[in-house]
Amino acid sequence: MALPVQRSDLITYLPKDVVYHDGSTATLSLDYVLTEGGNLRLYVPPGKMEDVVGGALRNAGFKDAILRIPKGERYSLSLRLGDAWDFTLEFMRMAL
Secondary structure: OEEEEEEOOEEEEEEOEEEOOOOOEEEOOHHHHHHHHHHOOOOOOHHHHHHHHHHHHHHOOOEEOOOOOOOOEEEEEEEEOOOOOEEEEEEEOOOO
C-alpha cells in the first residue's frame, strides 16, 4: 500500500512497505515518509529497467529529458505538470 504525499496540487504516492536489497523488509510510517520522502530512492533491478522506463513511464506520458549537468544517468525522463512544473526522474547506474 502507498502513502499519499500532497504538496499544493501535486500528489505523489510513495511506497509504505519496502524491501531492501538484502531481502529485509520494513513498513514506513507516514511521518517518516513526509519528512524523508525527498530522500527516498527506488531500486529497479537491471533486468526490469526497460519495462519500467520503456513501458510504464513512457506510457504514462514521460518524455526524454535533457539535464543541464549530467551526472551519469542511464535515463532521464520528465513529465510536464502544468505551465511551470516538470516532474523529472533520473535513473542512475548503481552497483550493490
